[in-house]
Amino acid sequence: MEDYPVEENVPRRRFLELLLGATSALILGLIGIPLTGYAVSPALKGEKAEWVKVGPIKDLRPGEPVKLNFSYKKVDGWVEETANAYIWALNRDGKNYIAYDSHCTHLGCAYRWNKEQNHFLCPCHDGIFDVDGKVLGGPPPRPLDRYETKVENGELFIGRLLRGGKSA
Numbered sequence: 001m002e003d004y005p006v007e008e009n010v011p012r013r014r015f016l017e018l019l020l021g022a023t024s025a026l027i028l029g030l031i032g033i034p035l036t037g038y039a040v041s042p043a044l045k046g047e048k049a050e051w052v053k054v055g056p057i058k059d060l061r062p063g064e065p066v067k068l069n070f071s072y073k074k075v076d077g078w079v080e081e082t083a084n085a086y087i088w089a090l091n092r093d094g095k096n097y098i099a100y101d102s103h104c105t106h107l108g109c110a111y112r113w114n115k116e117q118n119h120f121l122c123p124c125h126d127g128i129f130d131v132d133g134k135v136l137g138g139p140p141p142r143p144l145d146r147y148e149t150k151v152e153n154g155e156l157f158i159g160r161l162l163r164g165g166k167s168a
């Protein structure tokens with residue numbers, strides 16, 4: 001049996017430990033920095049509202065909600081795609097416009113405007129809202145959600161979704 005002096009193995013062991021530590025740090029750096037950037041980058045973009053054009057206001061008659069279909073750029077982390085959606089737009093008085101989110105505030109079903117009854121009707125559980133989005137009947141716990149709106153060059157734009165008057 002060979003007999004190595006213990007003192008001679010210590011520098012080699014120490015060197016291997018340092019090499020292993022440096023290699024681990026290098027690998028963690030190579031993988032960790034891009035992963036951290038991937039995870040954090042969308043958050044750093046903040047809550048900047050992007051205005052989305054939903055349609056011309058010339059077709060909106062005062063007091064009569066209209067379903068407006070539109071497309072928008074959907075960003076989810078690094079993934080960007082074009083998505084389709086719709087709102088119920090209301091020309092209040094020729095100057096003020098309301099954009100209702102298309103989901104019922106009970107369990108998110110699609111609702112529609114019932115022109116004959118002059119109210120919005122959600123078929124899932126018979127939720128009813130008036131033209132201003134207030135609950136008239138059924139289980140919905142709050143009025144219809146709205147988007148921020150603005151009009152530019154005859155086009156209606158929507159911004160952030162407001163739930164109960166607050167940012168969603």
Ligand code: FES
Pocket residue numbers: 104105106107108109122123124125126127138139140
């Ligand atoms: S989802 Fe609309 S009333 Fe229930």
